[in-house]
Amino acid sequence: MLGVNHSTVSRRIQALEASHGVRLFERTNAGYRLTEAGVSIYDITQKLAEEANKASRILQGQDARLEGTINLTMPNDIFMFLMANPLAKFSQLHPNISFNLLLSKGLRNMANREADLAIRVTATPPDYLIGTKIVHLQHGLYANKDLVIKEITPIITWGSEQGVPIWALQHCKNPRVVMKVDDLFGMHQAVKAGLGIARIPCFIADIVKDADVIRMPVRMPPSDFAVWVLHHQDLRRSAKVNQCRSYIKEVLLQxxxxxxxEMSENVFSP
Structure with a gap:
């Protein structure tokens, strides 16, 4: 996380301890553990780190140059199917801007400059972020076109879901969870393999357009989750962040x- 090797960290800790004549860490077989002295200044160091990050954000927020690095985070599936080619085009238009791309499921700590700009699928973004809600998601039920349902209906659920979800109880005969998945494209591929039925955001299946995966004729309510483009409020005047944010919003709106x-074979009117 610090971008340096372990020996460098060790030397810096030893130098800090030597300069103050106090031991901050106990060295154990399991690793480093704060001493009482270390614990006594922990909250202060956290505040110092927060202030340093805030200063960095404010300075970057006043940067009028279209150059430098943007820490950009988004879900892996949105990058793979929607943003990879557009970002390549953006790089051609702005060759002095580079990206540090963070493909993750969780929202990075943007207050700590882990990310400058984020595409996130969420119901409620953090209060300290500002941005634009692009659109709410629509889900559908998807299955392999040759799936045969007998005594039970095999279903595939999201990894964090507990038990049999409501959609399966409402629309499936004797549903039983056969697999949990923590990746949307992985869920799509499990459906393609014939493992079972899954509730998938329509954009994944409709962009992939695999003939083996079909949307079932079942009306699903709109999701509470929406696609957002987010950034920290201190970066609202950063030229490169604004340029990239506007471009990403345009791509997502397209x-x-x-x-x-609305691009599914089975489209259901409200």
């Missing part, structure tokens, strides 16, 4: 029909 499920 795909709005996919997020709404």
């Amino acid at each position: 795909h709005k029909a996919y997020f709404l499920g």
Whole structure:
């Protein structure tokens, strides 16, 4: 996380301890543990780190140059199917801007400069972030076209879901969870393999357009989750962040029909 090797960290800790004549860490077989002295200044160092990050954000927020690095985070599936080619085009238009791309499921700590700009699928973004809600997601039920359902209906659920979800109880005969997945494209591939039925955001299946994966004729309510483009409020005047944010918003709006499920073979009117 610090971008240096372990020996460098060790030397810096030893130098800090030597300069103050106090031991801050106990060295154990399991690693480093704060001493009482270390604990006594922990909250102060956290505040110092927060202030340093705040200063960095304020300075970057006043940067009028279209150059430098943007820490950009988004879900892996949105990058793979929607943003990879557009970002390549953006790089051609702005060769002096580079990206540090963070493909993750969780929202990075943007207050600590882990990310400058984020595409996130969420119901409620953190209060300290500002941005634009692009569109709410529409889900559908998807299955392999040759799936045969007998005594039970095999279903595939999201990794964090507990038990049999409501959609399965409402629309499936004797549903039973056969697999949990923590990746949307992985869920799509499990459906393609014939493992079972899954509730998937329509944009994944409709962009991939695999003939083996079909959307079932079942009306699903709109999701509480929406696609957002977010950044920290201190970066609202950063030229490169503004340029990239506007470009990303334009790309996502061009795909709005996919997020709404309007590109499916089975389209259901409100």
